[in-house]
Amino acid sequence: MLKLLACILCAFAIAGGLLHMRQQRNQIYYQVNQSHRRLQNLQIELWNQQLQVAIYTAPNAIESTVGAHKLKLIPATPEQGTPPTDPADHSGDAE
Numbered sequence: 001m002l003k004l005l006a007c008i009l010c011a012f013a014i015a016g017g018l019l020h021m022r023q024q025r026n027q028i029y030y031q032v033n034q035s036h037r038r039l040q041n042l043q044i045e046l047w048n049q050q051l052q053v054a055i056y057t058a059p060n061a062i063e064s065t066v067g068a069h070k071l072k073l074i075p076a077t078p079e080q081g082t083p084p085t086d087p088a089d090h091s092g093d094a095e
Contacts, residue, residue, distance in 0.1 A: 055061065
């Protein structure tokens with residue numbers, strides 16, 4: 001009778017421990033799911049920002065902005081057949 005009572009008590013203790021562990025697992029899954037949703041929202045926001053940057057830096061958008069503000073900009077690379085217009089370039093000067 002004493003062994004049966006001990007087995008029943010151990011079974012209840014094990015069952016309680018398993019229920020507690022399952023509850024912890026469910027809480028962890030919930031936290032992971034919340035973190036995943038937060039990451040997805042941040043990723044969507046980042047993609048939208050990247051899209052806005054791409055829209056505003058498109059060649060036609062840059063050209064219209066430069067034209068609208070009448071900026072006098074020099075191309076970063078000279079066109080073929082034209083010498084560089086950098087005044088700091090003294091490669092052709094004689095010493």
